[in-house]
Amino acid sequence: MxxxxxxxxxxxxxxxxxxxxxxxxxxxxxxxxxxxxxxxxxxxxxxxxxxxxxxxxxxxxxxxxxxxxxxxxxxxxxxxxxxxxxxxxxxxxxxxxxxxxxxxxxxxxxxxxxxxxxxxxxxxxxxxxxxxxxxxxxxxxxxxxxxxxxxxxxxxxxxxxxxxxxxxxxxxxxxxxxxxxxxxxxxxxxxxxxxxxxxxxxxxxxxxxxxxxxxxxxxxxxxxxxxxxxxxxxxxxxxxxxxxxxxxxxxxxxxxxxGMEARFTRHRRMAKAFRAAWRALGLKTLPVSESVTAHTLSALYYPEGVDAGVIARVREQGVVLAGGLHPELKTRYFRVGHMNVVGPGDVLASVGAVERALVAAGHRSEPGVAVAAAQAELLRAG
CATH class of the missing domain: 3.40.640.10 (Type I PLP-dependent aspartate aminotransferase-like (Major domain))
Structure with a gap:
């Protein structure tokens, strides 16, 4: 991912x-x-x-x-x-x-x-x-x-x-x-x-x-x-x-x-599900507003007390994420790609892996809240 x-x-x-x-x-x-x-x-x-x-x-x-x-x-x-x-x-x-x-x-x-x-x-x-x-x-x-x-x-x-x-x-x-x-x-x-x-x-x-x-x-x-x-x-x-x-x-x-319009719509739908999950986890996106946020990837700041080690924790669960790239911020955020053949199953598996890794790293959240938020958005959009 x-x-x-x-x-x-x-x-x-x-x-x-x-x-x-x-x-x-x-x-x-x-x-x-x-x-x-x-x-x-x-x-x-x-x-x-x-x-x-x-x-x-x-x-x-x-x-x-x-x-x-x-x-x-x-x-x-x-x-x-x-x-x-x-x-x-x-x-x-x-x-x-x-x-x-x-x-x-x-x-x-x-x-x-x-x-x-x-x-x-x-x-x-x-x-x-x-x-x-x-x-x-x-x-x-x-x-x-x-x-x-x-x-x-x-x-x-x-x-x-x-x-x-x-x-x-x-x-x-x-x-x-x-x-x-x-x-x-x-x-x-x-x-x-x-x-x-x-x-x-x-x-x-x-x-x-x-x-x-x-x-x-x-x-x-x-x-x-x-x-x-x-x-x-x-x-x-x-x-x-x-x-x-x-x-x-x-x-x-x-x-x-x-179909191009159907494909654009699918990418927007998957992105909305990811964003619902990130909000549920209290994660802040690098883009400052929805209007400038891409539908092909998410760029997310690490929550307080969590660092790049969370990427390795996610990888242990079979989901590969990317670290930061922008030279001014690269140690402060990570990226999740969601493009091409990505569907609801990929969204839920990835969100679940990120949620579990964050909890293991000490981030406090209600168990299952991110997966539930993504699922609710997918059901709404579907």
Whole structure:
């Protein structure tokens, strides 16, 4: 129950463990092409160009930055935590002049403050982390993306801890790049960087005055490959992660069979059950309000008198949690992932393990109160 890698469906794992085909075999070309089409559907981005590249979520971030920003151009980072800091670092490495709209850990920057910065900044791009894995903060992505559009600024949304779990409508909202990785709510083991890029962002890339500095991150190398596979033709730049792409195709198919709105609703329902349990235990969340709290993970302060040893106590009961990540707070909180295939049974098992571990660590609560609260919420939502 960490915020990635998550639990994976057995059918996805069977695809990962199947005999590896040639990357130019007709059967693989069909699978890859179908996965690209499905990625558009999952991101609700029918007009976008999808990219599936071997690498981590950080590579997905770098693909966006490397192709949209040239040295000396200005970028605005809406900063909600650790991975917003990483985006700022990437932009700086590629020569951008970076301005950040910051807030305290657990908060999200005010949309009006971001719009004010956009109005006076002459920015090329604005970046925002949909859900920051370090803090569990859910940014107000829709109004931020729409604000960027009003000011003619390209919007790049980091959806690594959000895609296929948090509500997102790329085309309808006007987001230019939605990037993610395979190992979270997309439901595939680590190793794939995924992007859907709008026609406006592709036009901006084509209008570059300087070459992309990284060969591997250059969309110019990858675009012919993506176009060829989607058209059913073999092509080559670098060998794809064949089995991971096959697993991706299976998982995207499962996601679409569930339906995007149904999937978003399920993630909200599981999150509400977890939150009811945390309230019953008297645990304080790192996000400062419900409106900025993610549905894909919980970030929770340790109660007084309890430290990180509680994570080991939970693990002894068969549930794996994550410690803190934000550098200012990492020893003060822990994280519980709840995305992809998580259902009511996972909620109750995890909550029970946390409750028992906290009691063993000296935290005082009424026996069974957290499980009862989660169960009541699940029954109400169901």
């Amino acid at each position: 960490i915020p990635g890698p998550v639990e994976f469906d057995p059918e996805v794992m069977r695809a990962l463990g199947a005999k590896t085909a040639s990357h130019v075999a007709p059967e693989f070309i069909t699978v890859f092409g179908r996965a690209l089409k499905r990625l558009r559907e999952v991101c609700l981005a029918p007009s976008a160009q999808p990219f599936v590249v071997s690498g981590s979520g950080t590579l997905a971030m770098e693909l966006a930055v490397a192709n949209l920003v040239e040295p000396g151009e200005r970028a605005l980072v809406v900063n909600t935590g650790y991975f917003s800091d990483r985006m700022a670092l990437l932009l700086t490495r590629y020569g951008a002049e970076v301005t950040q709209v910051r807030c305290a850990p657990g908060e999200a920057p005010d949309v009006a403050a971001v719009e004010s910065a956009l109005a006076g900044g002459r920015f090329k791009v604005m970046t925002v982390t949909h859900v920051d894995t370090s803090t569990g903060v859910l940014a107000p992505v829709e109004p931020l993306v729409r604000a960027a559009g009003r000011h003619g600024v390209l919007s790049v949304v980091d959806g690594v801890c959000a895609t296929a779990g948090e509500t997102f409508h790329q085309d309808a909202w006007g987001a230019d790049v939605y990037l993610t990785a395979s190992q979270k709510a997309i439901g595939v083991p680590p190793g794939l960087a995924l992007l859907t890029v709008s026609p406006r962002a592709m036009a901006a890339w084509r209008a570059r005055k300087t070459p992309v500095r990284s060969l591997y991150a250059d969309l110019g190398e990858w675009l012919p490959i993506m176009e060829a596979y989607e058209a059913g033709r073999p092509s080559y730049f670098a060998t794809p992660a064949v089995n991971l792409v096959c697993a991706l195709d299976v998982s995207l198919g499962q996601i679409l069979r569930e």
